[in-house]
Amino acid sequence: xxxxxxxxxxxxxxxxxxxxxxxxxxxxxxxxxxxxxxxxxxxxxxxxxxxxxxxxxxxxxxxxxxxxxxxxxxxxxxxxxxxxxxxxxxxxxxxxxxxxxxxxxxxxxxxxxxxxxxxxxxxxxxxxxxxxxxxxxxxxxxxxxxxxxxxxxxxxxxxxxxxxxxxxxxxxxxxxxxxxxxxxxxxxxxxxxxxxxxxxxxxxxxxxxxxxxxxxxxxxxxxxxxxxxxxxxxxxx
Numbered sequence: 462x463x464x465x466x467x468x469x470x471x472x473x474x475x476x477x478x479x480x481x482x483x484x485x486x487x488x489x490x491x492x493x494x495x496x497x498x499x500x501x502x503x504x505x506x507x508x509x510x511x512x513x514x515x516x517x518x519x520x521x522x523x524x525x526x527x528x529x530x531x532x533x534x535x536x537x538x539x540x541x542x543x544x545x546x547x548x549x550x551x552x553x554x555x556x557x558x559x560x561x562x563x564x565x566x567x568x569x570x571x572x573x574x575x576x577x578x579x580x581x582x583x584x585x586x587x588x589x590x591x592x593x594x595x596x597x598x599x600x601x602x603x604x605x606x607x608x609x610x611x612x613x614x615x616x617x618x619x620x621x622x623x624x625x626x627x628x629x630x631x632x633x634x635x636x637x638x639x640x641x642x643x644x645x646x647x648x649x650x651x652x653x654x655x656x657x658x659x660x661x662x663x664x665x666x667x668x669x670x671x672x673x674x675x676x677x678x679x680x681x682x683x684x685x686x687x688x689x690x691x692x693x694x695x696x697x698x
Contacts, residue, residue: 464539471495471526471534474624474675474697479522486522487512487537495534496525496672504672512543525672527697529623605691608632608640608683612648615692618678627657627671627679628693634660640683642668642692646676652684660688 463482466489471477478501486497494508499519507513518540526532537543604615616625630642641659643649652659657679660666673679675697681690 464537464541464543466535466537468533468535469524470531471524472531473526473529474622475526476624476672476674477524479524480520481522481538482518482520483538483540484518485512485514485539485541485543487543488534489537490533490535492532492534493528495532496527498523498525503670514542525624525674527624527672529698602695603691603693604681606689608634608638608688608690609681610683612643612680612682614648614678615642615681616644616673616677616679616694618646618676620696621673621675621677622696624675624697625673625677626695626697627673628669628695630658630668630671630690630692632658632660632664632666632681632688632690634662634664634683634688635686636663638662638683638686638688640681640688640690641666642679642681642690644673644677644679646678648678648680652682 465481467479468490469477469479486499488507488509488511491507491509494506496504497507497513498504499513499515499522501521501523504523504525522536522538524534616627627642632641634640639652639659639661641652642657643652643655644657645655649655657671658666658668679692679694681692
C-alpha cells in the first residue's frame with residue numbers, strides 16, 4: 462500500500478493538476494474549503510476533515526482555490542483506505558435551568574435592538590454554501606451567434622482577476638466545420654490551441670461548470686464552413 466501526505470500552497474484562483482495514483486483522498490488540513498476534481502472530472506467543494514473514496518483507481522487530482530487569498534491544503538492520498546482513529550475529546554458541559562431566562566442573556570440583549578437581532582439571525586441562517594464563492598457580473602456575461610472565422614473574445618483576461626466560472630458552452634458545427642471555445646492569456650493562433658470543447662463536421666458538443674484560472678480568457682472561432690455557439694459565465698470576486 463502507498464500513502465503520501467503532501468502540502469499544497471494554492472494562490473488566489475490557482476488551478477493545480479497533480480499526477481498521483483490512488484483510491485482515497487483525505488483532507489487532513491485546509492485553511493478554507495476549495496474545489497477538487499478527480500481524473501479531471503467535475504469539480505466539487507471539499508473542506509478539512511472530509512474524505513473521498515473512489516470505486517476505481519484515479520491517476521490525477523485537480524485542486525482549485527476559489528478565494529481571493531492564498532490557502533494551504535494538506536491531503537492524505539492512498540491506494541488503500543484511510544481511517545481516523547482519533548478519540549473524541551470529552552469535557553464537563555455546564556447546564557443551566559432552561560426556565561432561568563438569564564441563561565439567554567446574550568440573545569435577549571441582541572433582541573433589544575431590532576436591527577442587531579435581524580443581522581444576527583441572518584448570520585445564523587447563512588450556511589456554508591452562501592459563503593463559498595462570491596460571484597460578480599463584470600460587463601457582458603453571455604454571448605451567442607454564428608461561429609466566427611477568426612477568434613472572438615468571450616471571457617476577457619483583463620477582467621478575470623480572481624478566476625471565472627464558465628457556466629456553459631454550446632457548439633454546433635456544420636459540415637466541413639471545426640469550431641470551439643479556446644482559452645489562454647491571449648487569443649489562440651489556431652483551432653489546435655488550448656481547446657475547452659470542440660465540435661467537428663456536423664457535430665455538437667457542450668461544456669458546463671468549468672472553472673478558469675485568473676488571468677486567462679476564452680475565445681470562440683471556427684475553421685471552414687459555419688455553425689452556431691452560445692456561452693455564459695461569471696467572474697469570481
